Amino acid sequence: MGAVVFDISMSLDGFITGPNPAPEQPLGAGGERLHDWAYGLASFRERHGEPGGETNPDDEVLSEAFSRAGAVVMGRKMFGGGDGPWGDDPWEGWWGDDPPFRMPVFVLTHHAREPLAKRGGTTFTFVTEGVGVAVEQARAAAGGRDVLVAGGADIASQCLRAGLVDEIQIHLVPILLGDGTRLFDRLGPERIELEPIRVIESPRVTHLRFGVLR
Amino acid sequence: MGAVVFDISMSLDGFITGPNPAPEQPLGAGGERLHDWAYGLASFRERHGEPGGETNPDDEVLSEAFSRAGAVVMGRKMFGGGDGPWGDDPWEGWWGDDPPFRMPVFVLTHHAREPLAKRGGTTFTFVTEGVGVAVEQARAAAGGRDVLVAGGADIASQCLRAGLVDEIQIHLVPILLGDGTRLFDRLGPERIELEPIRVIESPRVTHLRFGVLR
Numbered sequence: 001m002g003a004v005v006f007d008i009s010m011s012l013d014g015f016i017t018g019p020n021p022a023p024e025q026p027l028g029a030g031g032e033r034l035h036d037w038a039y040g041l042a043s044f045r046e047r048h049g050e051p052g053g054e055t056n057p058d059d060e061v062l063s064e065a066f067s068r069a070g071a072v073v074m075g076r077k078m079f080g081g082g083d084g085p086w087g088d089d090p091w092e093g094w095w096g097d098d099p100p101f102r103m104p105v106f107v108l109t110h111h112a113r114e115p116l117a118k119r120g121g122t123t124f125t126f127v128t129e130g131v132g133v134a135v136e137q138a139r140a141a142a143g144g145r146d147v148l149v150a151g152g153a154d155i156a157s158q159c160l161r162a163g164l165v166d167e168i169q170i171h172l173v174p175i176l177l178g179d180g181t182r183l184f185d186r187l188g189p190e191r192i193e194l195e196p197i198r199v200i201e202s203p204r205v206t207h208l209r210f211g212v213l214r
Numbered sequence: 215m216g217a218v219v220f221d222i223s224m225s226l227d228g229f230i231t232g233p234n235p236a237p238e239q240p241l242g243a244g245g246e247r248l249h250d251w252a253y254g255l256a257s258f259r260e261r262h263g264e265p266g267g268e269t270n271p272d273d274e275v276l277s278e279a280f281s282r283a284g285a286v287v288m289g290r291k292m293f294g295g296g297d298g299p300w301g302d303d304p305w306e307g308w309w310g311d312d313p314p315f316r317m318p319v320f321v322l323t324h325h326a327r328e329p330l331a332k333r334g335g336t337t338f339t340f341v342t343e344g345v346g347v348a349v350e351q352a353r354a355a356a357g358g359r360d361v362l363v364a365g366g367a368d369i370a371s372q373c374l375r376a377g378l379v380d381e382i383q384i385h386l387v388p389i390l391l392g393d394g395t396r397l398f399d400r401l402g403p404e405r406i407e408l409e410p411i412r413v414i415e416s417p418r419v420t421h422l423r424f425g426v427l428r
Contacts, residue, residue, distance in 0.1 A: 012382075012384070012398070012408060012424070013228070013397075013398030013401060014227070014228040014396075014398060019402065019403070030405075033405075160390065168226075170226070172422075174407070174408035174409060174410050174424055175405060175406065175407050175408060176374065176398060176401055176405065176406040176408065177402075177405055178400065178401040178402030178403055178404060178405055178406070179400050179401075179402035179403065182228075183227075184226070184227030184228060184390060186392065186393050187227060187390055187392040187393075188233065188391075188392030188393035189233070189392055189393065190392060191244075191247075191389060191390065191391055191392055192389065192390040192392070193388070193389050194226060194388035194389060194390065195388060195417075196388050196415060196416075196417060196420055198415075199413050199415050199420060201410060201412075201413050202410075203409075203410060206410055206413060206422065208386070208420065210226070210388055
């Protein structure tokens with residue numbers, strides 16, 4: 001069976017967005033800096049329907065994460081930001097007609113709605129029964145591959161507290177952002193011991209992979 | 215000239231102590247976990263006047279940090295905790311008669327007092343004129359070697375904001391502590407770009423070294 005992997009880019013000071021994330025700037029002010037390492041890579045471009053791009057150790061890490069995954073779990077903000085319309089004219093999210101996931105995506109939300117099928121194999125399924133059910137449905141859909149918990153911070157914390165995460169991959173970006181959305185915002189009180197699995201270095205980002213010890 | 219290096223152990227969720235640090239438990243509840251990787255090492259034991267100990271990549275990193283350094287800067291809490299007595303019967307700090315530093319230590323404080331000389335070459339000098347002066351005095355005392363900014367979090371933030379730090383070495387401990395003292399507590403608003411210098415891995419801790427770009 002695949003692993004449940006929480007995979008995200010984080011600044012050295014622990015932020016996954018810049019300051020003031022909002023519907024019009026979901027990554028916060030200048031938060032794109034956290035993903036600079038990925039934008040030019042071949043596997044990133046391929047997922048966005050574009051040819052070419054760099055092949056390097058960063059690309060191998062990104063490509064591996066995509067190819068190991070069979071389903072994605074994300075929060076509603078990551079799907080579609082703040083308060084998009086729901087109902088007769090449902091908000092279709094950030095991801096356009098041809099989202100880069102190309103696999104089933106389970107969106108944790110309080111608002112029930114019908115699944116949303118997009119081009120290229122991405123289907124957004126909306127789960128209102130909590131993170132445990134979202135991960136369970138993703139596991140079933142992943143067909144033995146990994147479930148990628150893609151964010152945001154709330155979902156990550158809920159999954160970690162519920163003991164649902166097998167591995168954490170942090171793309172540690174060499175910057176002190178100074179403010180923004182914290183990835184780990186005082187998870188306490190129970191400590192979670194990890195086990196370093198591997199480190200892959202590049203000039204732009206350090207890829208840290210940990211196993212979660214139970 | 216040596217570099218000003220900020221060197222500290224941090225959990226993956228960004229804490230440098232456990233919850234509720236206090237004079238009777240300066241590392242907070244269970245915060246010793248952050249230094250477990252160091253206690254048994256030969257260079258740690260040697261600094262504490264004890265023979266033997268492990269030699270491994272962790273030991274090389276610790277030994278290098280000691281041998282490159284010519285002076286230390288620390289905050290008053292790291293010197294001696296909360297509200298120890300000052301004056302006729304001054305509080306002598308946490309570090310005993312034979313502190314492990316064996317070099318000049320500059321303690322940033324609001325309370326002027328005479329320098330305190332200990333065995334083995336450690337002299338605590340108390341600096342009341344701010345972090346810039348503390349680093350300047352440490353540089354002069356270091357004789358071309360590194361100045362080690364040893365903590366705590368306040369001192370680190372002040373040094374970073376003032377542009378006084380050349381390198382950051384984080385000993386990243388594979389644990390989510392869940393609560394405690396944050397190393398980087400919203401430094402904003404100015405971003406600080408870093409440059410990865412090296413990564414040294416071990417099963418217990420990942421040693422990350424960054425240069426601070428100006």
